[in-house]
Amino acid sequence: MSTDVAALGTYSRPARTGLLFATFVCAACGLVYELALIAQGSYLLGDSVTQTSVVLAVMVFAMGMGSLAAKPLQRRAALSFAAVEAALALVGGLAVLALYVSFAWWDLYWPSLIGIAFAVGALIGAEIPLLMTLLQRIRRQDAGSAAADLFAADYVGALVGGLAFPFLLLPLLGQLRGAMTVGALNAIAGAAVVLGLFGAALSRRDRLAVGAATLAVLAVLGVAFAGSGVVQRTARSQLYADPVVHAETSAYQNIVLTRSAPLSAGAPDIRLFLNGDLQFSSLDEYRYHEALVHPVMDGPHERVLVLGGGDGLALREVLRYPGVQQVVEVELDPAVVQLARTEPALVELNDGSLDDPRVRVVVDDAFRWLRDATGEFDAVVVDLPDPDATATAKLYSTEFYALVREVLAPDGRVVVQAGSPYFAPRTFSCILATVRSAGLGAVPYHVTVPSFGDWGFVLAAPGGPPPLTIDPPAPLRFLTDEVLRAAAVFPADREPQPSEPSTLDDPRVLRLATSEWRRY
Template sequence: MTETSTRPSTRLPVPPRVARFLVLTAVFVCAACGLVYELALVAIGSYLLGDTITQASVVLSVMVFAMGVGSLLSKRLQGNPALSFAVVEGLLSLVGGLSVLLLYGAFAWFSAYQPALVLLAFVIGALIGVEIPLLMTLIQRIRKQDASEAVADLFAADYVGGLLGGLAFPFLLLPLLGLPKGSVTVGALNAVVGVAVVLWLFRSQLGRRAYAALTCGLIVVLGALGLAFAYADQFEVDARQALYRDPIVHAERSEYQEIVLTRSLDGDDVRMFLNGSLQFSSLDEYRYHESLIHPVMDGPRADVLVLGGGDGLALREILAYDDVSSVTVVDLDPAVVELASTDPVISDLNGDSFEDPRVRVVHTDAFRWLRENGREFDAVVADLPDGDDVGTSKLYSAEFYALVAEALPENGRLVVQAGSPFFAPEAFWSVGHTLEEAGLAATPYNVDVPSFGNWGFYLATTGGAPAPALPDDAPPLRFLDDDLLAAALVFPRDRRDPGVEASTLMRPSVIEYHQGAWRGY
């Protein structure tokens, strides 16, 4: 190491080597905290909106730009770098620690999520951008060295700290504390390390008033974060309730999603939401599930595969046929199946379908399971979430349907829930083209489900396009009959195929079509 001087330019309470180590440790911790803030902004966006790619792109681009702005602004703060660094870290810990709660509140009460996200990403990025230039000055005041070597040391500590923060976020903070409390905890750590290092190590550069102000500021920041930690759970409950019309009777965040049950004040309408999207209403779910299941059961049905359907309601309709010998349910989230099996209202609604000995449940990704599957099924039911984000779009890809086709015998059938032909016509018709791309012949049909609106399905085979019909031995139904099913084949002129393209893994056009859907409704 080339040094111009080994004598510190400021009085320190410890030898220069130790002081330098402490500053680099602070760089390490602050870098870890900064990356956690960044990941938290992406995570809350994916939780609330589901569009991970867009949220990550917005956060990363805004923060990187803001870091450049912050680096330029740091020129004005070099007069007293120790004081400036402590103030920056105090502000960063407060804004970053509270960012998740602030965004949740903006989403729940003010419908201002996107502006709030951009603002917070910019503020956090700018504060992070100020850090390194100030730290460079502090390092040089401890012991002069070549700028290139000082930068190398700082960036090494910064990057390794980023690695720690990136790994701690999904494997430690989220499992132990959850997103709101985890962010607050990291904010408190950021404040203690960033401000305390200055208060102790560089106290000779601070006047009495500055020292007292920083001490009080640290206490205020920690107090605010402590209150936020204490009331985070109640805040989340209140914000979540603001998003739903009816009182919430159950809420949990599983490994994969947020699961919410609501019940109307009269007790008649129980609804399940996954990540804010309605899955069913007890008032009219039978319309959806009768339309989904009974046409696909008009043929061989001894062995049935259900992809999704963790609420057990499609399973209820399948098990009404005594000649069904086995049903395999592949659903990613065990928490949904557990709730559907134990909640008295839902288990009563699905007829305790998961207790039937003919049912086998597999908790894994449907795409992965199909790739490894070597078995054929007479009927396949794809009752999956809409393909409106990266995680679910692959379940509406030509590659996915090709795997399904491999699991069908020559006379096997597939039914797909395909969203709303009225509210999302491009996404709906894209599913049909994607089935054709995979070598399946499909027939579209649609019904009205009041809680969803107009809803559509595809019945497909590996042979010719099938004509949806009810089995001769269909059980008594509340909604569907032959006349209604014949009418379900008719689509109004303004909701017919607009000429869209198929969706693939490399070109998930279904995401784009969903993004343009439901506008004005």
């Protein structure tokens, strides 16, 4: 009989239960680390498919390497398990913070992501052989039954960790502090297994080492937890040229609002960023929103649908028309709507449009909402983020524009923001082709928005290409009949080209957008 078995004596059943519960906890922690890396990468770069593929591939490979590396550690399984859990708690708990810092200061995002994913995966992979050895030392049983018990606890733990991350940790603690809290739990679980179940088999020196290492890990994580807010604020100053006046991480994205000092007697520049991408600058956003909204309003416009545009700026232009009786604003992220309703600088910019009595705000995914929508709209404004991420690519598909067509009145119009025909000409052409593939007649046009550069739009209607004209109730700051006529003319090197449409099955627009914007 081994020393560990002798130490456990007749308490093998409670000891096995305790070890399997620790397996459950460690598995939950491991999956949280994995999801935190994927989520942080999506917030920073937006390409969730690439992030997920890289993290999963590297971690699974590293888990195999970690399992092999753990073979010689089985001779001192309890002490080795304590060391592995302490290291995993430290690396996993600080993983998101390290990734954020490497992105903000050192521009080493990809090497850091791969290195951290490999380290976390290797340590997770080392857990299973050590846990199997400890389980067999408590009570020996055939390999199949032992593996079944261990993997059942492991997979159930992974389920709990996977659900806890989006529904509990992110809303309550955020990514950085959520990962640190899980790291602390991981360290405590590892120490509890070793000291509580196998402490009698360890020397006094080993017990002290395990306790000291656990306390050291908890101290590091505690300091990092307390200082994470300062690190975030300092990192944002590296990422954004102007002072950050508001920052939050919602369930969907990272939201940052900056405000520059006014130039001489001019107004300050208010800028909104979602996942690091500029959404507007207050100095020239009127150019974008006038070009987006007023051509589609030169027709029936009693009932208007706005998809996206939770900042209320497109809505502001729509509400300039006295003939508008009802507007439905569909925005995915309630945090954006709340910010646009409560931040004084944004309320002043959007004229309080989100609280106009003619407006009904719906918090929902635009694609999902359209599938269940009833009634018809005279004008539809599609003001959605660029299709450079998996989540937004579906909103530039044939299927999506077919749903838009279903809610359009027979004489209605739809306008789509279509990206830059200069920086991403193939993406622009693909969006134009996709709109047309849904049975809409479409006309492209583009204007200059200094913060964005050359920016394009697509105006469409069910009965054929609508005339590109405007009839605003009052003169606009930027858009005139002459400017709009010129907007329909493209230079020879940027004329829209024939393109295959983008679909849910083949999201060409995502591949084109990521490849073209990568150069800038």
